[in-house]
Amino acid sequence: MGELMxxxxxxxxxxxxEKARYIGGIFTLVVVSLLILLPPYVIGVMVDGIAAGTLxxxxxxxxxxxxxxxxxxxxxxxxxWRVMIYGSAARLxxxxxxxxxxxxxxxxxxxxxxxxxxxxxxxxxxxxxxxxLTAGEGVLTLVDSLVMGLMVIATMALFIDWxxxxxxxxxxxxxxxxxxxxxxxxxxxFHAAQAAFSTLNDKVQENISGVRVVKAFGQExxxxxxxxxxxxxxxxxxxAVAKIDALFDPTISLIVGLSFFLAIAYGAKLVVGxxxxxxxxxxxTIYLGHLIWPMLAIGYLFNIMERGRASYERVQxxxxxxSEVQERENAETEPPQGDLEVAIASFYYPGYSEPALTGxxxxxxxxxxxxxxxxxxxxxxxxxxxLLREFDGVEGDIAIGGKxxxxxxxxxxxxxxxxxPQEHVLFSATIAENIAFGLPEATAEEIEAAARxxxxxxxxxxxxxxxxxxxxxxxxxxxxxxxxxxxxxRALLMQPELLLLDDALSAVDARTEKAIIDSLxxxxxxxxxxxxxxxxxxxxxxxLILVLDEGRLAESGTHQQLMAAGxxxxxxxxxxxxxxxxxxxxxxxxxxxxD
Numbered sequence: 001m002g003e004l005m006x007x008x009x010x011x012x013x014x015x016x017x018e019k020a021r022y023i024g025g026i027f028t029l030v031v032v033s034l035l036i037l038l039p040p041y042v043i044g045v046m047v048d049g050i051a052a053g054t055l056x057x058x059x060x061x062x063x064x065x066x067x068x069x070x071x072x073x074x075x076x077x078x079x080x081w082r083v084m085i086y087g088s089a090a091r092l093x094x095x096x097x098x099x100x101x102x103x104x105x106x107x108x109x110x111x112x113x114x115x116x117x118x119x120x121x122x123x124x125x126x127x128x129x130x131x132x133l134t135a136g137e138g139v140l141t142l143v144d145s146l147v148m149g150l151m152v153i154a155t156m157a158l159f160i161d162w163x164x165x166x167x168x169x170x171x172x173x174x175x176x177x178x179x180x181x182x183x184x185x186x187x188x189x190f191h192a193a194q195a196a197f198s199t200l201n202d203k204v205q206e207n208i209s210g211v212r213v214v215k216a217f218g219q220e221x222x223x224x225x226x227x228x229x230x231x232x233x234x235x236x237x238x239x240a241v242a243k244i245d246a247l248f249d250p251t252i253s254l255i256v257g258l259s260f261f262l263a264i265a266y267g268a269k270l271v272v273g274x275x276x277x278x279x280x281x282x283x284x285t286i287y288l289g290h291l292i293w294p295m296l297a298i299g300y301l302f303n304i305m306e307r308g309r310a311s312y313e314r315v316q317x318x319x320x321x322x323s324e325v326q327e328r329e330n331a332e333t334e335p336p337q338g339d340l341e342v343a344i345a346s347f348y349y350p351g352y353s354e355p356a357l358t359g360x361x362x363x364x365x366x367x368x369x370x371x372x373x374x375x376x377x378x379x380x381x382x383x384x385x386x387l388l389r390e391f392d393g394v395e396g397d398i399a400i401g402g403k404x405x406x407x408x409x410x411x412x413x414x415x416x417x418x419x420x421p422q423e424h425v426l427f428s429a430t431i432a433e434n435i436a437f438g439l440p441e442a443t444a445e446e447i448e449a450a451a452r453x454x455x456x457x458x459x460x461x462x463x464x465x466x467x468x469x470x471x472x473x474x475x476x477x478x479x480x481x482x483x484x485x486x487x488x489x490r491a492l493l494m495q496p497e498l499l500l501l502d503d504a505l506s507a508v509d510a511r512t513e514k515a516i517i518d519s520l521x522x523x524x525x526x527x528x529x530x531x532x533x534x535x536x537x538x539x540x541x542x543x544l545i546l547v548l549d550e551g552r553l554a555e556s557g558t559h560q561q562l563m564a565a566g567x568x569x570x571x572x573x574x575x576x577x578x579x580x581x582x583x584x585x586x587x588x589x590x591x592x593x594x595d
Contacts, residue, residue, distance in 0.1 A: 007134055007309040008142075010316070014095065014135065018088040025084030026143050032077045033148045035070055036290060037155055042067055044283030051278055081140075089136030093128050099319060100124050108324040109390050110350050118202020123318055126197055127311035134308025141301045149294035152287050160284045161267075161276055168263040168288060171255045178251045186244045186306040193237040194310065200230045245303055256291075263288050324350065325392050325410065332408040335416035337497050338401025340364040340528055345396040347386060356382045357551045364544060366497075367525050371539025372532040373569065374548035380532035381422065382551070384500045387530070389413060400497070418491030420504040424483040431460055432467040434486055438494045450493040453519040455512050456485035480507035488516065492523075499529045505538050510580065513538055536573045537580075545569070 008015075015022055042063050049055030100123065157165040207214060207223055214223055267284060270276035276284075344360040357379050364370050372380040386394060389410060398405045405413055418438070426434050435450060436442040447467065451457040459482055463469040471478060471486075478486070484507050491499060499520075505513045517538065520529060531539050539545055540559040547555035547562070547569050555567050562569040 007305055014092050021084045021088045025081040028077050028081040030147050032074050035074050040283050040286035044279040047282045048279030085140055086136045089132045092135045093132040096128050106323050116202040118205045119198040122198035122201045127314050130307045130311035138304040141297045145294040145297035152290050156287050160280050164267055167266045168259045171258045174255050182244055182247055189241045190307050191310045193241050196234040196237040200234045203230050333412050335412050336400035339366050341399045343396045347394045368543040369529040371542035371545040378548040379551040381502055384502050416497035418494050418496030418499045420487045420491050420501045422503050424487040426471050430468050435489045437490055450489040453492050453523050454485045454489035455515045501531045
């Protein structure tokens with residue numbers, strides 16, 4: 001029982017927060033329980049009066065009016081405690097969801113590599129609802145069953161017959177044993193059922209997000225089979241929970257029925273022996289009827305508390321997860337500005353034995369542009385992510401304006417950075433709202449100016465609703481190039497100190513790429529720009545170009561210097577230029593060069 005009550009102890013922080021409402025609700029509930037004791041007493045008096053022939057018509061009317069007043073009063077008080085207790089439980093859901101969401105936004109990328117999106121969504125929906133039920137229905141059931149049960153038992157023992165009460169309660173220990181046994185089984189099975197729901201949720205999320213890929217590869221039937229299998233597993237786990245759940249009511253009803261049998265059998269003997277009046281036995285059986293709910297409530301309470309305990313453990317395990325990126329005490333709150341200096345001796349991704357970056361050193365004056373090039377997996381994206389402090393653990397330092405980025409608050413650091421990742425994320429909102437995501441107060445003129453720099457304004461005005469066109473989830477209604485340029489516009493609108501473009505021009509043609517690079521050169525003179533690219537034409541006008549190879553600095557210099565060096569950069573640049581010329585020639589003759 002102590003283990004079972006732990007969920008209420010764990011939630012004590014919230015009960016203290018909402019103590020006024022809970023105290024008011026519980027007090028009202030106790031008053032209702034007291035009022036419930038009055039009707040059986042009145043009925044017992046009336047039965048004895050009728051049996052003795054002493055009950056007058058006027059007295060009966062007065063007693064009936066008294067019962068009506070009690071009924072109306074209980075009706076009003078029940079409304080009050082429901083609003084107080086259930087309203088507080090709903091606030092608990094809000095508090096926990098806000099904590100979860102805030103915690104999710106503070107965690108490092110490694111957490112999301114280890115956790116599935118569907119699983120996290122299940123924590124924020126099903127688990128929160130189970131905890132809310134514990135703080136609402138659970139508190140109600142605990143207080144109501146205890147208060148009413150104890151009051152009814154005390155009334156039967158003190159005012160009717162203690163021996164009859166003792167006989168009627170003989171089967172009660174079986175309720176405690178059976179509900180405890182069922183509760184332990186329920187806890188294990190509900191944990192498994194929630195995990196199955198998380199897996200099913202994750203499958204749905206993956207298939208909806210990747211529906212175009214599923215259709216393109218003709219895997220609809222395979223995915224349907226996979227979903228059916230997971231759905232069957234979820235049903236199987238929930239049926240296992242339902243089987244235990246279904247045992248509570250029959251078991252308790254059987255024990256309650258045995259109590260009634262013993263009470264009526266022994267009570268009839270007392271009436272025949274003259275030790276108890278007929279009205280007293282009637283009053284006792286009505287009170288015993290009032291004990292049915294507390295008895296049933298014990299099983300219901302175990303059910304609620306086991307579900308709530310399992311869900312609270314799952315949610316707490318998330319909230320206890322620490323971010324690998326931690327802020328220093330008294331960190332700077334103002335966004336950094338100035339020259340960028342990078343001196344990375346080495347960096348290892350968590351859990352890896354080989355370094356992702358080794359010996360990366362450079363200095364970039366404010367307003368300059370850096371090009372990052374190299375083969376796939378050479379470390380370009382890793383370097384940009386370290387600037388964002390998505391990971392810590394760098395041996396060395398990264399500084400902006402002479403101050404280490406580790407001396408700034410994360411929020412301040414990232415306010416000074418505009419980031420365009422390889423995977424472009426757009427939201428189900430208008431184009432204008434997507435561009436203004438990082439600066440919601442931006443004017444229409446500022447949004448349009450950013451779109452022009454990103455060379456996407458002409459595309460936008462061709463849409464039927466222009467900037468008010470609603471973008472589908474993750475930008476599903478837009479082409480790859482349009483999504484890239486909207487992401488660039490979103491970053492530019494913030495006028496960041498550092499603009500990080502991670503292969504952000506891969507989906508646009510050479511002409512559009514040139515237009516964007518020209519616009520960036522004209523509008524980014526007060527900000528530093530870092531461009532990671534596979535197409536070398538995107539970085540040829542950069543002030544400094546770094547060529548990375550397996551996390552190491554292979555070459556560095558301007559475009560002219562690297563071409564003169566005749567290394568990997570020069571070879572790749574000539575190859576890409578040749579491919580471009582071949583493609584242009586094929587296009588001029590109206591056919592592919594591969595034909």
